Amino acid sequence: MRPLRYSINVTLDGCCHHEAGLPPDEESMRFWTAEMERADALLFGRVTYEMMESAWRKPATGRWPDWMEEWQIPFAEAIDGARKYVVSNTLAGVDWNAELVRGDAGQAVQRLKQEPGGGLWVGGVTLPRALADLGLIDEYAFLVQPVLAGHGPTLLAGLRERIPLEQVDRHEFGSGAVALRYRPMRATA
Numbered sequence: 769m770r771p772l773r774y775s776i777n778v779t780l781d782g783c784c785h786h787e788a789g790l791p792p793d794e795e796s797m798r799f800w801t802a803e804m805e806r807a808d809a810l811l812f813g814r815v816t817y818e819m820m821e822s823a824w825r826k827p828a829t830g831r832w833p834d835w836m837e838e839w840q841i842p843f844a845e846a847i848d849g850a851r852k853y854v855v856s857n858t859l860a861g862v863d864w865n866a867e868l869v870r871g872d873a874g875q876a877v878q879r880l881k882q883e884p885g886g887g888l889w890v891g892g893v894t895l896p897r898a899l900a901d902l903g904l905i906d907e908y909a910f911l912v913q914p915v916l917a918g919h920g921p922t923l924l925a926g927l928r929e930r931i932p933l934e935q936v937d938r939h940e941f942g943s944g945a946v947a948l949r950y951r952p953m954r955a956t957a
Contacts, residue, residue, distance in 0.1 A: 770885045772811070772877065774896045775803050775909035778923050784893050785920035786819070789913030794839040795941050799911060804846035807889035811877065812866075814856040816892035821864050824848055853880065855895055874902045893921045901928050907951050908933065914944035 777789045790796070804810070812820065824847045827833060832841055852866035855873045862868045869876045877899060880888055890896050890905070899905050910923070933950035940946050 769881050770808065770883060770887050771906035772881055772888045772890060772899065772904055773803070773806065773907040773909065774890045774900070774905045775911070776891060776893075776896070776923070777911045777913055779913045779915045779917040781916045781918065782922040782925075783917035783920040784923050785917065788917035788920050789911075789915050790943055790945060792840070793943055795943065796911065796945060797840055797843045799939075799941075799947055801843040801846050803889060803909065804843065804850055807850065807887050808885035809851040809853060809880070809888055810847070811853045811855065811880070811888055811890040811895070813892050813895035814854065814859055815894070817852070817854045817856070817859075817862065817866065820847060820891075825864050873898060874904065877902075877904050893923075897924050897926060900924055900931060903952070905952070907936075907949065909947060909949045912946045912948060 776784055777786065778784050779788050792800075824844050826844070826848045832844055836844060848864075850865065852862075852864065853869050853876075854862045854866050855869045855876065856862075857870055859868060873895065877888075881904065890899060896905065932953040934953050935948065936951050937949035938946065
């Protein structure tokens with residue numbers, strides 16, 4: 769069974785809005801590129817899919833836009849070329865190397881996890897919370913930003929139950945951000 773990994777930027781006060789943390793730099797983009805490359809496929813809800821597609825889909829010209837720094841291109845290439853699954857009951861269709869997943873997200877993700885491969889990656893806020901509630905997330909990675917946002921969507925807000933985690937990795941960045949990786953502590957019989 770391939771693992772489902774969830775990773776996201778989060779501020780010290782728990783905000784997960786994509787503009788709340790530090791601007792991306794070379795070191796953080798290397799982290800995110802590695803996260804994309806660890807996955808056989810990416811899993812998005814509608815909002816995250818549309819946001820990522822608008823920023824990271826390679827233009828029809830075949831050239832990355834002028835605003836993109838050279839050190840952002842490996843991430844852009846990784847996410848652009850990745851297989852994607854989009855969980856949505858409102859979208860009529862998807863492209864960008866994506867397949868639309870309708871109906872029960874938990875059952876669909878469970879089926880995807882049963883397929884052979886190295887892993888799945890999920891991003892965003894709403895879909896990961898639902899998958900965490902179902903016990904489907906096998907690893908959490910938080911890039912904790914040294915910022916207090918004071919407002920915005922918060923990390924896994926509304927979980928039904930507490931999820932005990934064990935830390936499996938920690939990496940400090942020059943910016944002051946810290947990447948923390950955890951796995952759920954599964955109950956033993």
